[in-house]
Amino acid sequence: MRNYLPPIICGVCGVIMMLHFFLPENTMLYKTMMEWVTNSTIVVGVFGLFIGLASLVHNHGNRIARRSPGWGYSVITLSFTAIVALTGIISQNVGPSVVSKPLDKYNYDNRKNQDHTLITHTLFGYKDETYKTNLVAAATADAPEMKGEEITVRKVPLFMFFYNYVIMPMGATTFSLLAFYMITATYRAMRAKSWEASLLLISSIIILIGQVPIEEIPLIGKWIMGHAQLIVYMSLILYILYAAMKQFFSRNFITCGILSASAALIGVIWYYTPANVDFEAMKSIILNYPNNAAKRGILIGVQLGSLATSIKILSGIEKPYMGGRG
Amino acid sequence: MELFTIKSLPLWLQYVNENWFDLNKLNALIGIIIFGSLIVYFIRRAKSGAYLFVRRIPGLESIEEALGRATEIGRPILYISGIGGESDMQTIAAMNILGNVAEQIAHYDTDLKVPCINPIVMTIEQELVKQAYTRAGRPENYKEDCVYYLSDNQFAYASAVSGIMVREKPAANFLLGNYAAESLIIAEAGASTGAIQIAGTAAISQIPFFIVACDYTLIGEELFAAGAYVSREPLLLGSLKGQDIAKLVIILIMIVAIILATVVSALLLKDGFVYGLSDFMNKIFDLKAFK
Amino acid sequence: MAPGSPNIYGPKQNFWQRHYRPLIYLLTLACVVGGTLTRLPLSLSVSDATQGVFDTLEKLPELRAQDIEKQQALLAEKLEEAKENSGPDLQKEIAAIRDKISRLQMNPKGVVLVCIDFDPSTEAELGPMAHAFIRHCFSRGVKVLINTGGNVMSQPLAQNIISASATEGALMKKNKYGFMEDGTDYVFFGFRPNAFQLYLQMGENILTAYETDYAGHDLTLLPIMRGIRNFSDIDMVFSISGYVGSPETWITVGNTKFGKPVALGQVAISASDYYPYIQSKQICGMLPGLRGAAEYEGACGSPPRATGRMWAQLYTHTFAILLIIIGNLEFFFKGFKHRKVS
Numbered sequence: 001m002r003n004y005l006p007p008i009i010c011g012v013c014g015v016i017m018m019l020h021f022f023l024p025e026n027t028m029l030y031k032t033m034m035e036w037v038t039n040s041t042i043v044v045g046v047f048g049l050f051i052g053l054a055s056l057v058h059n060h061g062n063r064i065a066r067r068s069p070g071w072g073y074s075v076i077t078l079s080f081t082a083i084v085a086l087t088g089i090i091s092q093n094v095g096p097s098v099v100s101k102p103l104d105k106y107n108y109d110n111r112k113n114q115d116h117t118l119i120t121h122t123l124f125g126y127k128d129e130t131y132k133t134n135l136v137a138a139a140t141a142d143a144p145e146m147k148g149e150e151i152t153v154r155k156v157p158l159f160m161f162f163y164n165y166v167i168m169p170m171g172a173t174t175f176s177l178l179a180f181y182m183i184t185a186t187y188r189a190m191r192a193k194s195w196e197a198s199l200l201l202i203s204s205i206i207i208l209i210g211q212v213p214i215e216e217i218p219l220i221g222k223w224i225m226g227h228a229q230l231i232v233y234m235s236l237i238l239y240i241l242y243a244a245m246k247q248f249f250s251r252n253f254i255t256c257g258i259l260s261a262s263a264a265l266i267g268v269i270w271y272y273t274p275a276n277v278d279f280e281a282m283k284s285i286i287l288n289y290p291n292n293a294a295k296r297g298i299l300i301g302v303q304l305g306s307l308a309t310s311i312k313i314l315s316g317i318e319k320p321y322m323g324g325r326g
Numbered sequence: 327m328e329l330f331t332i333k334s335l336p337l338w339l340q341y342v343n344e345n346w347f348d349l350n351k352l353n354a355l356i357g358i359i360i361f362g363s364l365i366v367y368f369i370r371r372a373k374s375g376a377y378l379f380v381r382r383i384p385g386l387e388s389i390e391e392a393l394g395r396a397t398e399i400g401r402p403i404l405y406i407s408g409i410g411g412e413s414d415m416q417t418i419a420a421m422n423i424l425g426n427v428a429e430q431i432a433h434y435d436t437d438l439k440v441p442c443i444n445p446i447v448m449t450i451e452q453e454l455v456k457q458a459y460t461r462a463g464r465p466e467n468y469k470e471d472c473v474y475y476l477s478d479n480q481f482a483y484a485s486a487v488s489g490i491m492v493r494e495k496p497a498a499n500f501l502l503g504n505y506a507a508e509s510l511i512i513a514e515a516g517a518s519t520g521a522i523q524i525a526g527t528a529a530i531s532q533i534p535f536f537i538v539a540c541d542y543t544l545i546g547e548e549l550f551a552a553g554a555y556v557s558r559e560p561l562l563l564g565s566l567k568g569q570d571i572a573k574l575v576i577i578l579i580m581i582v583a584i585i586l587a588t589v590v591s592a593l594l595l596k597d598g599f600v601y602g603l604s605d606f607m608n609k610i611f612d613l614k615a616f617k
Numbered sequence: 618m619a620p621g622s623p624n625i626y627g628p629k630q631n632f633w634q635r636h637y638r639p640l641i642y643l644l645t646l647a648c649v650v651g652g653t654l655t656r657l658p659l660s661l662s663v664s665d666a667t668q669g670v671f672d673t674l675e676k677l678p679e680l681r682a683q684d685i686e687k688q689q690a691l692l693a694e695k696l697e698e699a700k701e702n703s704g705p706d707l708q709k710e711i712a713a714i715r716d717k718i719s720r721l722q723m724n725p726k727g728v729v730l731v732c733i734d735f736d737p738s739t740e741a742e743l744g745p746m747a748h749a750f751i752r753h754c755f756s757r758g759v760k761v762l763i764n765t766g767g768n769v770m771s772q773p774l775a776q777n778i779i780s781a782s783a784t785e786g787a788l789m790k791k792n793k794y795g796f797m798e799d800g801t802d803y804v805f806f807g808f809r810p811n812a813f814q815l816y817l818q819m820g821e822n823i824l825t826a827y828e829t830d831y832a833g834h835d836l837t838l839l840p841i842m843r844g845i846r847n848f849s850d851i852d853m854v855f856s857i858s859g860y861v862g863s864p865e866t867w868i869t870v871g872n873t874k875f876g877k878p879v880a881l882g883q884v885a886i887s888a889s890d891y892y893p894y895i896q897s898k899q900i901c902g903m904l905p906g907l908r909g910a911a912e913y914e915g916a917c918g919s920p921p922r923a924t925g926r927m928w929a930q931l932y933t934h935t936f937a938i939l940l941i942i943i944g945n946l947e948f949f950f951k952g953f954k955h956r957k958v959s
Contacts, residue, residue: 022355024348031821038814044446045810052445055475062471070493163773171737171770174481178507179649179933180642181514182535187641187940189538191948201941208938211885211908212931216659242949280662292893295530298546299893301573302528305550306415308569311362317369317561318422318553414862479770481738506861507738507886529861531886 007316014314056081087158192239203286210283228277233270237263353610360575365568372564380566385524385542386555389500392522393430396497402437403427404496406487406512408503408527409480412446415550416528420503421447421454422553427500428458432467440473441490443483448475484508488515501525501540502549505532513539526552583607641940648936652929659911659924659931666895667912669902670750670855670880677727677759677852680878684852688718723844726758732856732867733775734766739859739884740774745923746882746910747775747857751782751803753917760841761803762851764827766863767812776831779805800830800839807831812863816870820848848875853901857882864891872899882909 016033023030060074192198215225224231244259312318332340332349343349372378396403405427407420424440431438440455442448452473459468476486488511491499499516501509501523509525509532516523517539525536526544536543544552550569554562586604595601633640663671692714699707731751735743754761763779765771783803799805806827809815818826823845824836836842844850854871856879858864864881871879878901881891885906894900904913907930910923 018358022347022351024344024346025820027345034814034817034821035825038811038818041811041814042809048444048446051449052475052478055445055448056477059471059474160773160776164777167770168737168740168774171479171481172741174485174511175507175738175741178510180645181510183645183933183937183940184638184641185510185514185535185538186937187637187944190941190944192945193948201945205938205941208934212927212934213659213661214931214935216657217931217935218655218657280664284664287889287892288896291889292896295890296893298528298530300576301547302550304569304573304576305419305528305547307361308365308565308572309415309418309550311365312562312565313418317565318418480736504861507859507884531890 007319010319011314011316014310018314053081084159084162087162090158198239203290206279206282207286210279210281228279229270229273232277233266237266237270240266361568361572364571364575365565368568368571369561369564372560372567378563378567380551380555380563383544383548383551383555385526385544385548386552388522388524388542389427389556390430392498392500392524393427393434393436395522397434397436399497401495401497402439403431403498403500404487404491404494404516404521405438405440405500406503407440407442407447407451408501408505409443409483409508410447410504411444412450414504416504417444417447419550419553420526421451423500423502423556424451425454425458426553426556428455429462432459432462432464435464435467437469438472439490439494439496441476441483441487442473443476443478443480445475445478448473480506480508481511484511487512491515491519491521495519496521499523501527501536502544502552503527505529505536510535510539516540579607644936645933648932649929652926652932655928655932656925657928658921659927661908661912661915661924661927663912663916664905664909666892666903666905667909667916669895669900670904671753671902671913671916673853673878673880673901674729674750674753674757674759677729677757678725680852681721681725681727685718685721688714688721692718717849720844720846720850724760724850726760727852728760728762728845728850729754729853729855730762730764730851732764732766732854732858732863733778734768734771734863735774735857735859736768736770737774741926742884742907742910742923743857743859743882744774744778745907745926746904746913747778748782748922749910749914749917749919750855750857750882750904751779752919753913755782755802756917760845762806762823762841762845763803764806765808766856766858766860766866767810768860769808769810772808772831775805779803799832800834801841804836804839804841805831813866813870816866817874820870820875822847848877851877853877854879855882856880857904859884859887861887868894868899880904 017037020030020033020037023033057078060078062068063071063074064078190197190201190204192201209228213221215221217224240259240263244256244263247253247256247259309318332343335343335349339349368378393403405424407417407424408414410417412418428438438455440451442451452470455473456465456468459465477483490496491512492515496516496519499521501512501516502525505512505527506529509527509529513523513525513536523540524542524544525540526549527533527536528546528549530546533543533545547569551566554566583604586600586607589595590601590604595604692711695707695711695714699711731747731754733747751761751763763775765775783799807830809827815826823842827836829835830839848871854867854877856864856867856871858881864883867879867881871877879899880902881894881900882904883891883906885908888903888905888909891900891903895903904910907923907926911921911927913919914921914923
């Protein structure tokens with residue numbers, strides 16, 4: 001019974017869902033099935049939450065009981081699970097007061113008719129977020145009566161306090177680690193070790209430059225972008241000449257000659273190309289053509305793989321819910 | 327140009343369309359039947375003993391090397407099946423591989439740790455690992471606590487996994503399944519401990535991070551092929567072959583459609599056989615062919 | 618990379634090779650802090666993907682008018698048919714079409730469904746685009762329905778964003794577009810599990826998917842819901858998601874199934890995955906990451922939340938390019954040195 005009942009349930013449910021896809025949408029059967037499936041998955045999802053909680057308590061409880069290394073962290077985990085769960089259950093009116101203080105109005109130079117006000121949330125009278133630009137300072141003169149006006153918006157529930165001041169900063173901090181990891185990964189990985197790596201390198205530089213307006217960097221931005229063509233072509237020619245020299249030292253004179261000729265050809269192209277290099281347009285071309293082609297190829301493969309896996313599960317060839325093979 | 331109109335069909339077909347079967351999805355049904363038939367055909371061929379070639383996938387070849395290394399050093403093996411739910415295909419593919427890996431680990435008697443982000447995935451994986459140990463003839467070595475739930479928050483999970491990697495220093499990390507932004511955090515934490523890392527995902531945007539930080543990476547559908555590759559079971563190999571042939575059929579259709587579309591736009595055709603054929607090829611993949 | 622080898626340089630290393638990681642981290646920190654402290658205006662050109670989102674929102678009244686016209690034409694056809702043979706089914710159809718027309722006419726400027734589906738980790742990139750888009754909707758008189766996707770963490774975040782966008786209008790002495798009232802100009806449905814089935818149910822009747830709004834008010838009593846029953850009364854979907862799979866769900870449900878224009882707001886890492894959908898016109902546009910948010914703010918005149926953060930991105934990108942150049946120079950000269958010695 002244990003061996004054949006789960007695959008039967010899986011197969012029957014799978015076939016029902018497949019039939020549901022083919023039913024016309026305005027039929028009673030479709031609507032009934034839809035409601036049944038939605039309600040069932042909600043109920044199963046909620047029970048899943050309890051299973052997770054039970055596993056968490058069991059796991060950390062065992063660590064505390066056995067005084068395993070790091071059991072103090074388990075105490076903290078369990079206590080905060082209980083505290084935050086309780087704060088979500090108790091009344092919405094329990095929590096610290098939060099005072100909202102509208103900042104100075106500001107007008108954009110080119111949109112004088114639109115007024116905007118930013119609100120800062122202050123906790124116990126301390127400003128925890130401010131936002132000013134040069135435009136704000138200019139606009140203060142237009143509307144001095146709005147400056148410093150205090151308005152109490154509402155009491156923030158304790159749960160929202162935890163969310164705004166604990167969960168949000170911690171989530172943002174963990175995500176921000178990615179920036180550092182990515183930069184070191186970029187430094188380690190972006191080396192022109194082969195022609196494919198060179199292609200990757202060149203396209204990633206184009207996209208990096210196209211993504212941000214480098215000409216806006218104070219003092220040097222305009223100089224860099226003004227000489228971008230020089231930098232790009234010079235680098236390309238130098239790289240090809242370096243490769244040619246490698247071939248020369250390895251006594252591959254024909255390859256050396258071809259590469260030198262390519263460098264000369266690029267020099268000629270440089271002479272005839274217009275002065276401005278539009279990195280944003282190049283970035284769009286890379287994103288819209290080779291990127292799309294590659295993504296579509298992988299997507300089709302992945303979807304076919306998913307389809308095959310689904311058929312295998314529905315037909316009982318693979319039974320992951322029963323430990324792999326039944 | 328519409329392929330057909332509902333009103334042009336016989337009355338009984340119109341009745342069927344309104345009450346029993348949406349004719350706009352007929353192409354999907356035909357596709358499933360063709361695809362399923364290909365899979366069934368190759369499964370039967372595999373069962374009858376025919377040799378089905380599958381190309382070498384370096385990441386999967388190195389699983390045994392990774393397990394052996396972990397056993398020699400005496401450190402545990404960490405298996406992470408991604409952040410997807412129980413209905414995510416990538417998680418299911420990762421679970422298939424977990425079954426095979428757990429069976430080999432049971433033979434080597436090495437510690438296995440499987441931290442989970444989803445409680446339902448955790449219960450499935452607990453059963454899976456237990457069954458794997460039983461199949462290997464080592465049910466007594468199965469530890470209840472080896473598969474456990476951490477948190478369902480993506481970054482809380484990533485932080486916890488990084489902490490496990492740094493504290494327990496597993497010798498081999500398997501990062502297989504659906505990943506999002508936490509992929510680089512986990513992979514870099516593992517790389518910093520010196521563990522051998524085998525990663526695999528169909529999430530295209532995370533593949534570059536795995537390639538940089540891990541030793542072996544399974545890209546896209548190699549993850550789905552892994553279950554068949556590792557176990558070498560005829561049923562699974564047959565379905566893999568069927569999937570590949572289906573892909574070939576789609577590629578051929580796409581090539582024909584591209585040639586026809588190019589000819590139609592180059593010659594500015596508005597009617598005729600070539601135009602009709604090109605339009606038909608566009609419509610057969612449309613889920614609203616019938617208006 | 619050699620298996621299990623954390624260091625790319627091998628045994629003999631100089632100072633940089635020994636300490637490149639902490640040095641790079643410090644310099645990255647300097648770039649981010651410098652960018653945060655830079656308070657200069659930044660002008661950005663608007664990309665086609667961002668322009669697509671902006672143009673679709675601007676065209677909503679037109680789309681709605683076209684929808685009303687189509688329904689009126691259908692009503693005229695059915696009334697003609699009824700003259701010849703009137704049955705109860707035909708009468709029901711005519712009543713349904715009349716009901717639909719009156720619902721569409723209640724919101725002539727259009728209705729948008731905004732799905733806020735990200736958590737605090739991606740708030741830096743996606744929060745500003747949510748603010749900018751909702752403010753743009755309010756400034757055009759478009760009604761806004763807001764829900765969250767598959768993760769419960771999005772709910773308090775969505776609450777913060779909505780209350781900031783709505784009450785910003787309320788506190789202005791001379792605001793251009795009036796006070797934004799919960800229940801009249803916008804409604805926040807809150808979180809419900811099982812997003813995919815929920816979206817499908819919304820196609821039938823939103824009131825079966827959500828019975829109350831986030832604050833517990835009965836949806837049938839809210840003025841905004843009088844003109845909105847299901848997906849056919851919604852003109853556009855904007856999904857702001859930091860999760861994999863959520864945009865595909867909206868493309869499947871919103872565009873393929875219900876034929877509505879779908880726009881996406883994505884983090885920069887995932888944005889490149891969705892360019893194929895723009896080409897195949899399955900989505901009308903996309904805001905890719907912080908740059909997309911900054912472009913949209915500039916296009917619709919929203920407060921420069923994202924534009925201010927672009928400076929940090931600008932400096933960090935420039936630093937990344939410099940590092941790539943330095944790394945490659947190091948690689949080339951190591952090759953020269955190696956050959957000289959051998």
